[in-house]
Amino acid sequence: MRTARVGLRVTPGQRRPCFGMLVAAGDVWSCLLDMNRWRRHRGLHGIVNFQELCRELHQAGPGSFGELASVCAEGVLRRFSDAWFATAKRRGEGDVSARFPRRKRRMMPVRFRHGAFTIQGRRLRLATARGRPDLWVRLDRDLPYPAGQLRSVTLLNEGGRLFVEVTAEVPVATYPPSHEPDPSRVAGVDPGLIHPYAVAGPDGQGLLVSGRAIRAETHLHLHDTKRRQRAVSKRAPKPGQAGSRRWRKYRARQRKLEARHKRRVRQAQHEAATTVIEWAVRQRVGTLTIGDPRGVLALQAGRRHNKRVRDWRIGHLIGCLKDKAEQAGITLVLVDERGTSSTCPACHRRVPRPKNRNFTCTHCAFSGHRDIVGGANIASRTPGSGTITTREPTPFPTVITHRRTGRHLPGVTSGRRDPRRRPHHGTAPGSPGRPWPAPPHGESLAHTARISQYHLTNEANID
Numbered sequence: 001m002r003t004a005r006v007g008l009r010v011t012p013g014q015r016r017p018c019f020g021m022l023v024a025a026g027d028v029w030s031c032l033l034d035m036n037r038w039r040r041h042r043g044l045h046g047i048v049n050f051q052e053l054c055r056e057l058h059q060a061g062p063g064s065f066g067e068l069a070s071v072c073a074e075g076v077l078r079r080f081s082d083a084w085f086a087t088a089k090r091r092g093e094g095d096v097s098a099r100f101p102r103r104k105r106r107m108m109p110v111r112f113r114h115g116a117f118t119i120q121g122r123r124l125r126l127a128t129a130r131g132r133p134d135l136w137v138r139l140d141r142d143l144p145y146p147a148g149q150l151r152s153v154t155l156l157n158e159g160g161r162l163f164v165e166v167t168a169e170v171p172v173a174t175y176p177p178s179h180e181p182d183p184s185r186v187a188g189v190d191p192g193l194i195h196p197y198a199v200a201g202p203d204g205q206g207l208l209v210s211g212r213a214i215r216a217e218t219h220l221h222l223h224d225t226k227r228r229q230r231a232v233s234k235r236a237p238k239p240g241q242a243g244s245r246r247w248r249k250y251r252a253r254q255r256k257l258e259a260r261h262k263r264r265v266r267q268a269q270h271e272a273a274t275t276v277i278e279w280a281v282r283q284r285v286g287t288l289t290i291g292d293p294r295g296v297l298a299l300q301a302g303r304r305h306n307k308r309v310r311d312w313r314i315g316h317l318i319g320c321l322k323d324k325a326e327q328a329g330i331t332l333v334l335v336d337e338r339g340t341s342s343t344c345p346a347c348h349r350r351v352p353r354p355k356n357r358n359f360t361c362t363h364c365a366f367s368g369h370r371d372i373v374g375g376a377n378i379a380s381r382t383p384g385s386g387t388i389t390t391r392e393p394t395p396f397p398t399v400i401t402h403r404r405t406g407r408h409l410p411g412v413t414s415g416r417r418d419p420r421r422r423p424h425h426g427t428a429p430g431s432p433g434r435p436w437p438a439p440p441h442g443e444s445l446a447h448t449a450r451i452s453q454y455h456l457t458n459e460a461n462i463d
């Protein structure tokens with residue numbers, strides 16, 4: 001199962017029913033919480049079973065939830081029921097940190113399953129309540145999956161913008177004979193803050209994906225957020241006061257920028273994961289071992305480092321690599337990564353944690369890139385890996401491929417100037433002109449040519 005997010009192009013007349021459905025789904029969710037609280041106060045058992053919930057819903061009668069189709073309302077019930085039983089299972093296993101659903105939300109994503117949606121090219125039909133006309137909206141790009149593989153469409157709102165998440169069943173990739181990934185060829189992946197993925201593979205091959213653009217985006221975003229906050233903090237409503245209209249505008253803008261930042265980082269991380277998988281397929285790597293640092297991230301490490309760790313989105317980094325590996329027919333193994341960046345891969349002795357990117361062993365003559373060292377040590381922790389049987393120690397990568405991620409991020413290429421830093425209005429002094437759209441993944445010659453031509457015309461404009 002793969003999911004892609006596609007934006008919607010809607011007219012105000014289409015936007016209203018879309019938000020109507022999202023709010024109606026939020027109402028269904030709140031009703032469930034209210035009903036169960038009411039029942040608990042009266043000593044009755046809560047209703048959490050999907051079938052029983054459906055019965056309750058249908059007693060309410062048709063049209064109780066605005067424009068929301070009843071199959072979509074049932075989707076919210078399904079979600080509630082699944083969340084409740086998942087928590088109950090975790091609590092049964094002794095995990096007291098698991099919480100039952102209890103937060104009300106103004107809007108909830110609405111899922112349309114088979115039959116409740118149709119896709120014709122870039123046009124999407126969504127089912128609405130019985131007796132009302134279906135809603136047709138436009139997608140802002142073509143779907144990456146063939147229409148026959150689509151399973152469901154989820155309508156959602158992020159910072160005031162409408163998106164659909166399209167889920168499709170994509171078969172595992174097939175390869176020509178003797179090109180398929182070989183499970184005995186193992187590569188170790190070290191997830192990091194600077195290099196989202198550092199990979200040490202077989203045959204002395206390594207891959208470093210640089211995430212400096214992501215870090216720059218994070219820093220700029222934090223800087224802007226702080227400045228905006230400072231500018232409006234005086235207008236913040238006191239407790240119990242309703243916010244002013246200007247304050248509400250500020251909040252809406254803040255949410256919108258937060259959502260955009262999240263999208264940018266997520267996109268860059270997806271690109272990084274794609275780079276790793278493409279490289280692994282070329283190297284015929286069949287097993288990717290990734291170090292999982294999530295066990296130690298909850299420890300307090302000072303406010304700066306805590307923030308860094310929160311911005312890292314390690315769960316997403318591991319998750320998207322896992323999805324893409326599965327689709328490519330590669331097995332992903334999670335191992336404990338403790339100590340892997342401070343152990344020498346040649347003599348296996350602990351050395352003090354390196355301060356910079358160079359790892360130098362104090363016991364033997366070994367030196368190498370710190371993150372690749374981590375990757376090599378993680379590879380050696382693969383359970384039942386082929387390296388033990390052959391007893392031929394995996395050579396430390398000598399050929400390292402360098403890749404960057406986040407070419408779409410502002411300020412990364414000359415074609416993608418950061419509108420937050422410089423004016424970009426026509427002939428304003430110092431203006432580089434209109435920003436170009438993001439260059440394609442793996443920059444083409446045509447694009448470079450276009451940029452240089454663009455510089456020429458722009459200089460001519462200034463003269």
Ligand SMILES: [Zn+2]
Nearest residue numbers: 344347361364
């Ligand atoms: Zn050593």
